[in-house]
Amino acid sequence: MTFVQKYLAWGAGVLALLIALVFALPGGKVRGFDASGFGNLPILEGGRIKPLDSLARNSLLVIHGSQGFRHEGRSVGPDEWILDLLFRPQVADTQRIFIINDTEVQSLIDDKGKKLGRDNYSFADLGPRLEEIQKQASTAQPIAPQKRTRFQSAIVNLFDRVYLYYKLRNTLQLAGSPGLGWEIQSLGTADANLRHQDLIQLAQFRILPPLAGESPDAWQSVGQALSAASKGGPLHPALPPLARLNAAYVTDDAAGFNAALAEMDGVVSTLKPGALAKASRELVFNRAQPFYVGLSIYFMAFLALCISWLWKPDLLRPTAYALLCAGAIVHTLGLAARIILQGRPPVTNLYSSAVFVGWGAVILGLIVERMYRKGFGTAVAAAAGFASLIVAQNLGTEGDTMEMMRAVLDSNFWLATHVVTITIGYAGTFLAGAIAIAYALRKHLATQVDVETDRALADMAYGIICFSLFFSFVGTVLGGIWADQSWGRFWGWDPKENGALLIVLWNAIILHARMAGYVRERGIMMMAIFGNIITACSWFGVNMLGVGLHSYGFMDQAFYALTAFIASQLVLMGICYAPARFWVEKPHGKA
């Protein structure tokens, strides 16, 4: 590698980091309105204080499936969307953000004989059929999720999205009313109390910080504050600026809006010092989207490496490595940011386990690459990092990924020990599987037999399997000890425990079979690929059974993805087993 090549390679890595940094910078104003400043307002939702921006992003993810959409020829971001939804529902209602795939649900909504197929609907489109949607959903809701039909799942899913939208729409003002200012003026008039009750009931979040002298958790919703004021109490100091924000946005007065926002920020920081700063830290994290950026960089790294096998290997292999390092840095920073924001160890739910599995695989891959320098470490690390972050992105569409921990999980000690060790075990098993896949494909694609590379790959896989056995065993036993501490038994054959045990058993079988000489290079590789299936099943499969103490979340969509993954791994095992054109059985010593 020449000097220039080296600089070019690392230059690519630095460039990737710079691009990542650009994401974290604040965007411009929307039509002169400081929408991002509005998104920075702290609120209490789901038991924690977060910026309104987080709620907007997560709600849009739940409702629309992504964090932005196109409307009337331009793209609308989460902060602008939530502003419209909160203050100008008549505008938000025409935005077609409800994606409906199920044709039976579609036929329920529109009876005009329109051609059915995946389509977007606005809240206004759904309006006339809301009662029917609610009626159908309420018959389906009592049925256990895994026993619902496709239609029932789809209608419940649609209802949940519509209901979330409806609640947001009526959190700061009742949709259709003249606005918050009018509501403050008409305190004490007839019907006002009824409207306050509606506001209290429908509030999705609480935006008014606790007053001096109240409990630090006593955030109020607009309805609660209005109701308190109508009973003779003082008006919450944040209500007037909020009303001005509302009025200015509706009348398209950008300067007035920004001034009211500054006033609102002032009130918030007097009442709850630190909340604004906490919210803006999370806002930067949201904007930076480190895992999305990371997965893009991993993809570039993988691409560079693939090309390096055909063209300019001396330049592209180090470039791929540099990109992988850049991706790992972004990924690590994202992970660290989550740990700091949440005050929790890295793995707290399925989403963060996917992020962490990817991170573990990438770091292990980097180490392997440092040791062997054949490009395979980079390839499998980039592929594993990319794949697991894709999985994470898909898992993250179900709402807030930094949700509060249920009482039984509320233990940083066990989350840091058991959960982290077992997730490292998953990461290792997947990485070994990925190396085995690389081995299998190489066997068929490489133009010449290279015993030494095969041997190196087998060594890598073996080393990583040992590593995974250690972590998955220790993690499983630690899990048993946690269970003994919280449920009173060390081992209860609960599905999740069984899943972890399967990984331990499988890795143990691989090592024993190798030690006894029953399998050699190819056999170990096939077994390592099968390890992917076992890990995926124990990671996600058990959540689909919906039984046991560990089933905190049920996912139906993921079932098809899991089935497809298993099928693909079986095919790869077949590929690994099939003798290639260049396959020659080499004489082996005892491995």
Added chain:
Amino acid sequence: MIKTIAARVWAFFRSFQLTIVLLALLMCLVVLCTLAQVEMGTQGAVNAYMRSFVVWHQFSGLPFPLPMFPGGALVGLLLTLNLIAKTLDIKLSWGKAGMWLVHFGLVVLFAGEFVAGMMQVDTNMSIEVGQTVNFVQSYKNTELALIDVTDPTWDEVYSVPDTLLARGGSIAVPGTPITLKVKRYFPNAELSNRAEGTPPSMATAGIGPSVSVVEQPLVSADNEMNQASAFVEPVAAGHSYGVWLVSVGLGAPQSFIHEGHNYVLSMRLRRQYLPYAFTLKQFRHDVYPGTDIPKNFSSLVQITNPSRHESREALIYMNQPLRYEGKTFYQASFGKNDTLSVLSVVENPGWLLPYVSCVLVAIGLLAHFAIVLRRSLKRRQDKKEG
């Protein structure tokens, strides 16, 4: 001849084939047990697959079940023997010290699971705020209690376990002059108000005559309960007190008087009385602000133990159980608008074994990997030099 057989047995038990076959069988069992939990409930599936020597399956056409698969107990036992044989077989050298520790730790772990399977007793204790409770009760097993409530300050409890009731016949209740004649026993039954015109009940006394009893198949899922019910006839000194219906599903107390003693008949979850009592002083159920996501459950109990002259407070909360007199009390559930706390109570004499095992195996694995790493580094070094 004997020597060769012994050698063969030895060779069989220390072979790697056996290890791998057994591990593979265990994997299959774990998968089957997990899948079976959807239908059978966790406890049912564990009993059928893991805590049995053979997994039986009842085919619909056959009158008897067929053995389908070796059960967890059998596989576990063989694996333990295999493990012991292998452990003995590992060469006694420092290089193998790590593996020695690992495999010895696994033996301890298996022993722990055996002890748990054989000897662990799971019960629970439900206390309302302010109430004092001096017993734990079973989750599923029932008993017929005959309670002498003559003395208002002291209840004398005589109980007949459901297993004895199931055998039927006459049961003399020790300590009392009463003999219970079991007319019929239902392991699970559905009770309902007896409609006009239906055949008369077997019961002649108490609430029984107005209740109709329909036998139901046994259930094993975790959230279902068998309603054990029976028709019993208390007889004392040749005098019958009528046939009574007793059931877990009946709430109202039923009693009769014999020679000045007032006896209450009650079918209930099996109780074990303790030489100490717990009083629930406070129960907390905290949620995250603005949500109903539980943040914390805790029970503050007063332990009163006359035999130890002890009276102290203890706080039982999530991930922080109370270990007391061989039993461990965990915060498990709650009810009645947060005024009732349910503690699950576990008695497992082998609870320490997994902890010991964990330490042994972790040290063993670390030692082994350190040894291997050192060896491979040395090999690399040699390669470089040579």
